[in-house]
Amino acid sequence: MANFYSILLTLVTIAAGLVWLYDAKFKKPTRLTRIAEEEQRLQQQLDDEARERLAPQGRVAEFAQSVFPILFVILIVRSFFYEPFRIPSASMMPTMLAGDFILVQKYSYSIRDPLFRTELFATGTPERGEIAVFKYPVNPQVDFIKRIIGTPGDRIIYRNKTLYLEPACVKQSAECPQLQVIERDVRPQDEVYFSRSTPLVRYREQIGTVEHDILIDPTIAPRTAYFYQQAGTAPDEWIVPEGHYFFMGDNRDNSEDSRYWGFVPQDNLVGRATFIWMSFEMNRDASSWLPQWVPTAVRWNRLGSVE
Template identity: 70%
Template sequence: MANFYSVLLTAITIVAGLIWLYDAKVQKPKRRARVEAEEKRLQQTLSDEAKERLAPQGSIAEFAQSVFPILFVILILRSFVYEPFRIPSASMMPTLLEGDFILVEKFSYSLRDPIWRKKLVEIDTPERGDVAVFKFPPEPSLDFIKRIVGLPGDRIIYRNKTLYIQPACAESMTQCPELEVIERNLERTDGIFFNGATPLQQFREQLGAVSHATLVDPSVGNRSKYYFQQAGTARDEWIVPEGAYFAMGDNRDNSEDSRYWGFVPEENLVGRAVFIWMSFEMDRQASSALPQWIPTGIRWQRLGGVE
């Protein structure tokens, strides 16, 4: 189910709030009336302890009153401010590693309700180079994280492991932008990252104003036959429609992204990844007696902002 945790948190918060409201508006006046009647009968003011014994608040109502403010604050923060995500795969290496825990800024692009995700307030639009979380278009119950490469109207080509972008031609332009090769420089080939036994090449790529690292697997050949085919374009070429974006993983040969399934609709955007707040090493041996999900260590040096 799409937005399962958001729906669950919203439902629990509403139930707790309704219980608290019912107790405050219906049960509390009854308890007060019972205490006042007893005080009138005794002709004296009862202590707080005596009042509690005479007309106690139900345990469920007391619990709801305690947790509702906490749940409400969490719901607001998670829905409109920041939401934590865990990186589950290697598709964004070396920028994000499996075991990284990130904060996603929910208000970067728009404010949406936590259940139906209807836009409440439009704030901004993604910029080229943003690392964005979005609902996976073929299966919106899944959250994906990729880098925004193409903006509406852009022409994108990914050929021979080289990225080309022709920015959209605005009506106010007297001359449309030319197709440009995205600048990249080889940084290292010394086997920091591997695909099996194959060391991956690490490049430094300049995408708009953002400089970031990418990985290329020299053992992987042309995969254009698997690419999403847009009508009227070459197999390895795409024109980004209005209201949509083209997203790619930084681990270029190990990423299921827009090249294979198409574009990210604007309404699928969740937010922008801004901070790594925890990073666990997950390299436990299969022979270990401990479960594989238990971390083997903490990568303190990775904590910080996301490029």
């Protein structure tokens, strides 16, 4: 459940806050009165240790008081500013690898409540070329991460592994943009990426203002027959509806994306990927005595901003 931790953190924070509030409003005055009466009887002020022995705070209330401020700060940061995500698959290679841990900027596009994800107010507009986390439209309980290829009104064609883009016509413009081929250049590879035993070809591509690398598997034929079919368009063509976005993975032949299941509603957007803060290699042999989830190495060179 993609939103499970947000819901759990919210409920635990509220519970801790209510326990602390109840103790402060109903229990603490009784303790203070008892201490005041004892100090008056003894005609001297008690130190903190003596006060605690005389009128101790309950363990549950003490624990709630100590953890609530920490939980509250974490909840605010995670819900409205930055949330960590782990890259689980190879669909975004070479930009992101399985085992990368990223920070997603939650306020990039809108501010939403952490429980029901209701939009409180918009803060920005998704742009072509950005990498974003979103709720998978087929199963919103799952988070996906891909690159934004098309924004509302764009016409997109993916034919013979070549990407074509016709940006939406802006009403104020005197002339509408024409269909353009997204040019790509072969990149020299100091590191070769594979799909099983097949080496992938690395290209440099530009979407919007963002330049990034993509991977193509030359052994895989175009999968047009499996593409999402939009009414009124060719089998390998899509026109992005209003309020929706078209996403693709950088590992073009190994990515389940909008080509296969359609468009992402704006309400499904979680935030923009901004930074890789940790990256682990997970190449442990099956014969190892350590569990498979234990990392084999840290890829320090991958830490940094995301393009």
